[in-house]
Amino acid sequence: MDNLTHSLVGWALAETGLKRRTRKGLAATVLAANLPDIDVFFGWVPWPPLAMHRGFTHGLIGGVLVLPPVLAILLWLLDRWQARRGRLADDSPPMRFGWLLALCWIGALTHPLLDLQNVYAIQLLSPASARWFHTDGLFIISPWLLAMLGLGIWRARRHGRRQPAILALAGTALFIGGNIGISALAWAAPTRDAPYAAPDRIFAGPEPLLFWRRDVVWRQNGFIVQGRYDPLRRLEGLVDVGAPMADxxxxxxxxxxxxxxxxxxxxxxxxxxxxxxxxxxxxxxxxxxxxxxxxxxxxxxxxxxxxxxxxxxxxxxxx
Incomplete structure (x- = not known):
């Protein structure tokens, strides 16, 4: 997903009340939600899992377990530096490193969960496995999620209440879950109806605005076939199928x-x-x-x- 969406998810988490658990709570959730994308600066390294975008840093080991403690330590050091110079707000909560670490882990976990939703996919088990995982639940930039999260954060901050942020996150989860279900139908469509395919790999990319529609592409016996799926027109079949193209x-x-x-x-x-x-x-x-x-x-x-x-x-x- 785009980094604005990642940031808004981290911000919404903070507005549920988590930012008050420790100083640097808001920074922890927002920065951690973007942290796995640090791999874009390491395309030159000789270790393929790190050089590969959406590889090691987007997996459960690198992105969720390893990187968050590094961020927590950096934020803790920054806080100590600010405290020594008297640059902390008088009404800021106390520094609790345990909570700071927990918020970094929570924020970082949202990144692979979101990136898992689009056809770019992630290597969730890197470096143990180079297998790519995807659910095809979202376009790379979803205006629906941006609007939902932005509204929830704005209302939470304006009224000083956490409920709008909680509702925005719950709505985000329901929206993603519903779209995963639509993509599952799209994956099955070529096998249930003409052309009665047997793909060895298939993707169903959502459209950005008309999110229920899918651009379906699959591979079978060395040929690539593209089609379109729209559950409002045909629930169990494709509305359009292209000619097979040799790969x-x-x-x-x-x-x-x-x-x-x-x-x-x-x-x-x-x-x-x-x-x-x-x-x-x-x-x-x-x-x-x-x-x-x-x-x-x-x-x-x-x-x-x-x-x-x-x-x-x-x-x-x-x-």
Whole structure:
């Protein structure tokens, strides 16, 4: 999810009364709710679980167990520094490190729970497993969640009561739960009705505003198929199905390109439904790797990796 949503969830948690448990309570929940995204600064490291965005820092070990104590210690040191210089508000609650640590853990837990909801997925068990998990319950930026959380926080602060924040969080949980149920129906739709598919991998990406609609993409026997699901039009079937498209990932030239460069290897380690386009030229071939999750009409943001390979041919030299 976007960092504004992560921040609002942490803020709403604080407004339920948790921020009064210790000094730096609000900072703990908001910063911890964003903490796993620190991995964007470590793409250069040689350890793949950390270099991979939504890998180690988004898992139960790195993001939920390891990072929160680090944040709690930093906030505690900041508080001591401010106390020595007399920069603490007179009406601030006492510093309770146990509560500070608990709030960091609570805030950090919300991050993988939210990121789990969209088709980008997370490596929840990293580094023990590189498996990607997803529920497809939310678009990467949900205006519905932003409005719900923002209203709850505003009313909680305006009236000095925690109930609006609690209701906003409860509404968020119900909204996500309902959308997971819709995605489960969308996953089943290609198998229950035409084209009666048997996917080995399937995603159902929600739309941002019309949240009940899904862009469905699945892989079967080396082919990618895209469709659309709308439970208001057809509950157990797709409303539109595209023609199968070969992913070309088993072609010798594509397999060679997949190992040819570090960016290609890194992209394919992240990609969960890779596809390849091959442009054959004189003495060279250009292989473009994409991800079928993001090549549909509504999922148009294009992530790719391009590899140029020399090929044998008349007049190409060598051989």
């Amino acid at each position: 070309r990932m088993q072609e010798p030239l594509v397999r060679r390109a997949a190992q040819a460069t570090a960016p290609a290897r890194k992209f394919l380690a992240w990609s969960q439904m890779p596809v390849a386009r091959v442009e054959q030229g004189h003495c060279r071939a250009v292989v473009t790797f994409g991800d079928a999750r993001f090549t549909g009409p509504a999922m148009s943001r294009n992530f790719n990796a391009v590899v140029t390979l020399p090929v044998d041919g008349a007049g190409c030299g060598g051989g």
